[in-house]
Amino acid sequence: MRSPINALFGLFSRDLGIDLGTANTLVHVRGRGIVISEPSVVAIDKKTREVLAVGSEAKAMVGKTPANIVAVRPLKDGVIADIDIVEKMLRYFIERVHNGSIYPSRPRVVIGIPSGVTEVEKRAAKDAAIAAGAREAYTIEEPMAAGIGAGLPVNEPTGSMVVDIGGGTTEIAVISLGGIVINHSIRVGGDEIDEAIIQFARHECNLLIGERMAEAAKIVAGSAYPLEEERRVTLRGRDILTGLPKAVEVSSIDLREAIKGPVDEIVELVKLAVEETPPELIADIMEHGITLAGGGALLLGLDKRIAAETQMPVRIADDPLTCVARGTGKVVESLMEYQNALRAGQQMRRAAVTQ
Ligand SMILES: Nc1ncnc2c1ncn2[C@@H]1O[C@H](COP(=O)(O)OP(=O)(O)OP(=O)(O)O)[C@@H](O)[C@H]1O
Secondary structure, eight states: OOOHHHHHHHHHOOOEEEEEOSSEEEEEETTTEEEEEEESOEEEETTTOOEEEETHHHHHHTTSSOTTEEEEOSEETTEESOHHHHHHHHHHHHHHHHTTOSSOOOOEEEEEEOTTOOHHHHHHHHHHHHHTTOSEEEEEEHHHHHHHHTTOOTTSSSOEEEEEEOSSOEEEEEEETTEEEEEEEESOSHHHHHHHHHHHHHHHHOEEOOHHHHHHHHHHHOBSSOOSSOOEEEEEEEETTTOSEEEEEEEHHHHHHHTHHHHHHHHHHHHHHHHHSOHHHHHHHHHHOEEEESGGGGSBTHHHHHHHHHTSOEEEOSSGGGHHHHHHHHHHHTTTTTHHHHTTTTTTOOSOOOO
16 A cells, blocks of 8 residues: 555656666656656766766767766666666666655665676665655666567567667567566667778778768668668778878778678577467467567567568567667556566576577
């Protein structure tokens, strides 16, 4: 039973859903939608551990700060690397959402976290949210939140498959009756694809390019399957031999070959999850299709490639970059409805995390 005080808080509190991603943190506020989307970066003073900046401001400080200031990504490769900094980051975002509010609100918070995170880290994330001002805090695994955000019937006795391709990780889950039945996670995502383009430029074009150039080229002309009209993109950087600025035009065919390694790993993991899925659930997935979420879902032709290799229909979720955040927002609005999902489906899980 909720106490009258809690019920009163509930009337005024702006409950939050938070996607605590490796690359970006998004905050969804009840009734308002996504109000914060910032890089998961915190700039701290090395000596005092004081937080100097969070999000875009902290990211902009990378490489331009005095020696005593460091910019930290508190989540790395889908795990919490520094819980103390995560707490500080959460506190900053929660306070920012409530800044200027006329009500003394202590929100309920649902946090989407990578499924590779241990029980201890989950507990730590919840404690961090409470310490940061939350009244109640829950964690939910990212692929489950992505499924809810994509509008899949996660609570029904029907199989749904979600492939969430983020910056640092790819997570695959088969969901039924509010629980995760099959779960795989690898530390391969958009960042690895960017790195493959950097290596291609270095070895095939004698060109040094930065991460941002590689990501931009991936978005314009990276692909996982032959395109109806192949594209061209100019890579700009520094000539390895002369040290001078240089531009090289490459085709989407070149880039497809360049990123084959990480893309193949993602596709193989999807195939493995399909092979492990019980036949009755596979029949449902054949009917409704595999759903792709996360920024990596936007890689051109990835849907076609997965469809060709698994012989299953594949669809890209609407606005895949915000799927997890919107899912956490839905959960915090209906905690009772998603109680199975919040229990993270531990009991129902058959396959362990791959890495
Ligand atoms: N149009 C696009 N085509 C290909 N990749 C894209 C596109 N848009 C964004 N991305 C990639 O999506 C990735 C970020 O996705 P997302 O924000 O879902 O990750 P995250 O949730 O922060 O990471 P993780 O799930 O690993 O914690 C980046 O690698 C980015 O380059």
